Amino acid sequence: MLSVSESKSVFEKIKLLLALSTRNLWRQKRRNSVLLIAIIIAVSGVIVLNSLIRGMQTQMVEQAVSGLSAHINIQSAKFRDDPWVGHGFIEDSSKLDDLFLKQRTLRGWTTRLHTPVVVMSERETRGAFLVGIDPERESISFINDLHIEGLTLTRTLDNSVIIGRALFDQLRTKLGHRIVVTLQNVQGISQDIGFRISGVYDADRNGIEKQYIFTGKRALQQLLDTTLISEIAIRFQSEKDAQQAQNFIVAAFPDLDVATWQQLNPLSAFMFEIVDVVIFIWLCIVLLTLVFGLLNSLLTAVLERKREIGIVRAVGLRSSMVLAQIMLESVLLMVLGIVIGLLFAFLFLFWIHEGIDLSMFAAGVELMNLSPKIVPALQLRDVVLVVGTSLLLAVFASLLPAYRSARINPIEAIRS
Amino acid sequence: MKSNSHTLIRFDTVSRVYGRDATLVHALHQVSVEITSEEFTAIVGPSGCGKSTMLQLMGLLDQPTDGQVYFEGCSTTTLKSRQLADLRLHKIGFVFQDFNLIPVLSAIENIEFPLQLQGTSGKIRRKRAYDLLAKLDIEDIANRRPSDMSGGQQQRVAIARALVSDPVILIADEPSANLDSQTTQDLCDLLRTVNQDFAITIAVASHDPLVMEYARRRIHLLDGRINKDEQV
Ligand SMILES: Nc1ncnc2c1ncn2[C@@H]1O[C@H](COP(=O)(O)OP(=O)(O)OP(=O)(O)O)[C@@H](O)[C@H]1O
Ligand SMILES: [Mg+2]
Numbered sequence: 058m059l060s061v062s063e064s065k066s067v068f069e070k071i072k073l074l075l076a077l078s079t080r081n082l083w084r085q086k087r088r089n090s091v092l093l094i095a096i097i098i099a100v101s102g103v104i105v106l107n108s109l110i111r112g113m114q115t116q117m118v119e120q121a122v123s124g125l126s127a128h129i130n131i132q133s134a135k136f137r138d139d140p141w142v143g144h145g146f147i148e149d150s151s152k153l154d155d156l157f158l159k160q161r162t163l164r165g166w167t168t169r170l171h172t173p174v175v176v177m178s179e180r181e182t183r184g185a186f187l188v189g190i191d192p193e194r195e196s197i198s199f200i201n202d203l204h205i206e207g208l209t210l211t212r213t214l215d216n217s218v219i220i221g222r223a224l225f226d227q228l229r230t231k232l233g234h235r236i237v238v239t240l241q242n243v244q245g246i247s248q249d250i251g252f253r254i255s256g257v258y259d260a261d262r263n264g265i266e267k268q269y270i271f272t273g274k275r276a277l278q279q280l281l282d283t284t285l286i287s288e289i290a291i292r293f294q295s296e297k298d299a300q301q302a303q304n305f306i307v308a309a310f311p312d313l314d315v316a317t318w319q320q321l322n323p324l325s326a327f328m329f330e331i332v333d334v335v336i337f338i339w340l341c342i343v344l345l346t347l348v349f350g351l352l353n354s355l356l357t358a359v360l361e362r363k364r365e366i367g368i369v370r371a372v373g374l375r376s377s378m379v380l381a382q383i384m385l386e387s388v389l390l391m392v393l394g395i396v397i398g399l400l401f402a403f404l405f406l407f408w409i410h411e412g413i414d415l416s417m418f419a420a421g422v423e424l425m426n427l428s429p430k431i432v433p434a435l436q437l438r439d440v441v442l443v444v445g446t447s448l449l450l451a452v453f454a455s456l457l458p459a460y461r462s463a464r465i466n467p468i469e470a471i472r473s
Numbered sequence: 474m475k476s477n478s479h480t481l482i483r484f485d486t487v488s489r490v491y492g493r494d495a496t497l498v499h500a501l502h503q504v505s506v507e508i509t510s511e512e513f514t515a516i517v518g519p520s521g522c523g524k525s526t527m528l529q530l531m532g533l534l535d536q537p538t539d540g541q542v543y544f545e546g547c548s549t550t551t552l553k554s555r556q557l558a559d560l561r562l563h564k565i566g567f568v569f570q571d572f573n574l575i576p577v578l579s580a581i582e583n584i585e586f587p588l589q590l591q592g593t594s595g596k597i598r599r600k601r602a603y604d605l606l607a608k609l610d611i612e613d614i615a616n617r618r619p620s621d622m623s624g625g626q627q628q629r630v631a632i633a634r635a636l637v638s639d640p641v642i643l644i645a646d647e648p649s650a651n652l653d654s655q656t657t658q659d660l661c662d663l664l665r666t667v668n669q670d671f672a673i674t675i676a677v678a679s680h681d682p683l684v685m686e687y688a689r690r691r692i693h694l695l696d697g698r699i700n701k702d703e704q705v
Pocket of ligand 1 (some may be wrong): 491
């Protein structure tokens, strides 16, 4: 334990160290302001870019889980292999209600009936997927947010279809016209069904527009004379909630194949996973270059101040205090750079908080399942990571210079 | 000599050798000497005779390669670096030839520096530093940085800093080397005042005849040995 007078003397020493450090930093205005600017650019650059990458990451996950797969997607193993309606399963509504109604982390769930079809208009023929949905339950997916020309589906008994813009253009048909789909029914027999196009939807992604035709699930079941469904899609409040519930759901459907969005969108999942690694590597590269700048500057400073360090040692400053003083200089400069850098980063992020448009590079962006607009997502843990790593590196960079300064022999320093 | 004086520093066959083999230099060779409290000693001799080496050993900045240095009766050979630093801080005041001050601190802050290291509180510190400035007649430069002071002023501030923590001995290595004769004269007067009025022991190395004049004891060194030790 420190006595009152001892702690007071420690306080005086800290004050002295702070005064010496700040003034020594100030003494080399030019050199240190260049370094400071480098730190500011590095810190604000890393924070801004990390936020954008995080924004992309969030968006990527959002895209994936708002897709048909949702967080967790249940199909029969056979259907995954060969998506024929006959590979569907019976919907046990009371079991699903029992299972899901109590789940607080659940955002929603729905069931769908899928079938591959050949679509014919009066002019063209294309392959696509016909998906029977329950519109009232589709708030968990992108379907509810689709921009639609014409009428959307509102009930599970709706027997018209909505069709993606891209496919619609390819089929060279008109709103309100009829299309005929050919599919294999539950009996394995080819069956033609006519549908009226009630709406045309625009999706962010071309792939969806070309692939999916939606109709009411109940209506499709009636047309196919079946009660089977192809999948259950479950959406949670967050990724973490989904992970926690996964085992429980697997256990609840022992005969079915329970897949996560990561398994169904391996590319997105991979991108999601490597973002953390990318952020860390990029942080290390930027900050390591800073460390060398800092190291160089401090080594020069120690060399320049050799004589005065000799004097203060002769007067009675302990070498540990010399060590602390040099380390303090490094940390002070870094702290100042971090504070200003964060400020700049926050200002910039606020300026672009509505998102920046990357449509110039949209082709590449779409490939990664992204919309062209990226909204930055500032995460506390990224800020903590940047601040923590920078401070650590500031200490690290000062180790050698501080050690050298503490080793300075006062006699030699004064003699030279 | 006054009755209450006592031995402050004792050299017992002290040698200090620099370098090794071909570059070996015997800076001090088996020197035995005592510095008594309240003495004003000049260490004189030609360049390279070992004056600085002797002062550094007295001031606990250096350790002998052979023999023993006793400070206030205690052997210093076994002391650790931080213990030596603390002894210097509390017991010894240094003045060197030039570049004595910490460039980023003002005169008053330079003087306060040792007190701050000792943990003296701000008020007391400032008062003692100002008292010294007044006694040394340099109040007007209290807030100047060393780069804005003359050589004589710098040496006065250095002496003030050396005195502020009430040391038992003031060690000065050629303090007048870069000063003109008038300033040297003033400095010598100041050293005499410090010695007589503050009752602080002084050991000063110098080539300067004027400085030798002021000293009451002269130790003549030649090639690392004591050639002559005279009281005046
Ligand atoms: N660090 C060192 N390394 C090698 N030799 C040294 C070192 N310090 C002193 N010497 C040598 O020791 C001898 C005594 O040096 P010292 O500095 O004590 O002499 P001095 O009397 O103070 O001389 P001056 O009047 O020039 O200051 C000299 O020959 C010097 O070259
Ligand atoms: Mg010398």
